[in-house]
Amino acid sequence: MSSTGTASPPRRSYEELGAARALARTEAALREAGGRRGRRGSRGRPRSGWDSLTPTEHSVAGLVAEGLSNPQIGERLYISSRTVQTHLAHVFAKLDMSARTQLAAEVTRRSGV
Numbered sequence: 001m002s003s004t005g006t007a008s009p010p011r012r013s014y015e016e017l018g019a020a021r022a023l024a025r026t027e028a029a030l031r032e033a034g035g036r037r038g039r040r041g042s043r044g045r046p047r048s049g050w051d052s053l054t055p056t057e058h059s060v061a062g063l064v065a066e067g068l069s070n071p072q073i074g075e076r077l078y079i080s081s082r083t084v085q086t087h088l089a090h091v092f093a094k095l096d097m098s099a100r101t102q103l104a105a106e107v108t109r110r111s112g113v
Helices: 011-016 020-032 055-065 070-077 081-095 100-111
Strands: none
Touching: 011 020, 011 055, 020 055, 055 070, 055 081
8 A cells, every 4th residue: 555545556456356365465475574565654544433444454344244253364364363353453443343243233334235
C-alpha cells in the first residue's frame, strides 16, 4: 500500500489476477527473511470504525463471518493463529466490539447478505 492508502500497482495486479494467496505467501516469505513493507509518514485511515480496518483486518473479519477458527484463518492467509488473534484484537478495538458473533453480524450486514 502506498502512503495514500491505495494499493500499489503490483499488489493490484496480483489481486486482479486472483493471485492474492500467492502474494500472501510471498509477503510471508519476505517477513521470515526479515523484510518489512512498513510505511513512513502518516496513515490515510481513520483510527476507529469500519474504514479504519486494514485490508488484512477486513480479510480476517470476513473469514470470521464464514465461521472459520483462528488456525483455519491463519492457514488461509499464511499467517500464524497468534497473528490472527492480534488482528482480531485490533478489529475488536477499532469497532468497539468484544465478540466474534458481533463481528460476524456486522460483516454480514455490510455485505448485504
